[in-house]
Amino acid sequence: MTDEGNTYEGGCTCGAIRYRMETSPIIVHCCHCRWCQRETGASYALNAMIEADRVTLLQGKPEMVLTPSNSGKGQNICRCPECRIALWSNYSGGGDKVHFVRVGTLDEAHRLPPDMHIFTASKQPWIVIPDGHPAFKEYYEREKYWPKESLARRKQVLGPPN
Numbered sequence: 809m810t811d812e813g814n815t816y817e818g819g820c821t822c823g824a825i826r827y828r829m830e831t832s833p834i835i836v837h838c839c840h841c842r843w844c845q846r847e848t849g850a851s852y853a854l855n856a857m858i859e860a861d862r863v864t865l866l867q868g869k870p871e872m873v874l875t876p877s878n879s880g881k882g883q884n885i886c887r888c889p890e891c892r893i894a895l896w897s898n899y900s901g902g903g904d905k906v907h908f909v910r911v912g913t914l915d916e917a918h919r920l921p922p923d924m925h926i927f928t929a930s931k932q933p934w935i936v937i938p939d940g941h942p943a944f945k946e947y948y949e950r951e952k953y954w955p956k957e958s959l960a961r962r963k964q965v966l967g968p969p970n
Contacts, residue, residue, distance in 0.1 A: 816856075817866070818895070818914035820888035825868035825895060829909060833858040834958045836911065838922035840931035847875070847885075847894075848910075851932045855897070855908035856920050859965045863896070863907050870895060905965050924953065 819826040833856035844853035871889045874882050884898040886907070896907040911917050925931075925943040937943045942953060951959065 814919075816914050816916065816919060818909070818917075819867070820891050820893040820895060820913065822888060822891035822893075824890045825870050825888045825893075826866040827895065828864045828866055829856070829858055829914075830862045830864060831858070833909070833920065834906075834961050835954060836920050836923045837908075838925045839927055840925060840929075840935070841927035842930050844927075845930075845932075851935055852925075854911040854917075854920075854922060856911050856914075857902075857906060857908055857962075859961065860898075860905055860907050863909065872898075902966060924948070 814832055816829040816832075817826065818829075836854065836856045838852050838854050840852045845851060847853065868888065870886045872884045873887055874884055882900065884904075886895045886897070887893060888895065893913065894910055895913050896909040898904055898907060911920050914920065923942065925937050925941065926947055927945070928937065928943050929945040931937075942948075950962070954962075
């Protein structure tokens with residue numbers, strides 16, 4: 809992502825929760841795994857990974873809901889307590905330091921297309937990924953594909969990769 813100075817606002821369907829991403833995300837994943845398909849009720853999840861301290865709550869008080877995950881460690885999903893829309897998730901690897909913002913909850917979701925398509929081995933067969941767009945059957949080596957700036961931001965918030 810190259811628009812570090814930009815902000816992105818979003819919220820839930822009923823308007824009770826509003827938030828702002830203060831910078832561009834570290835990376836945007838389009839995840840085609842069966843877990844994300846089930847969780848979203850759609851063909852994939854589009855998540856913008858960003859440092860939690862770069863997400864400002866503007867209005868309302870979201871609720872964290874612990875749900876199962878493929879890793880077995882669970883994920884916390886931040887939801888509006890009124891309309892129940894999922895705004896972001898916190899996975900066990902990042903704890904509460906990193907949010908995976910649901911791009912569809914942004915007012916201008918079109919501004920954050922996916923950087924990578926992951927777990928395409930389980931994508932729906934009618935989903936067409938554009939030629940030349942990074943796509944991986946499972947996950948991939950971050951160090952090989954992420955921009956240096958994104959790797960540095962991840963390291964700053966989570967420490968060295970395991």
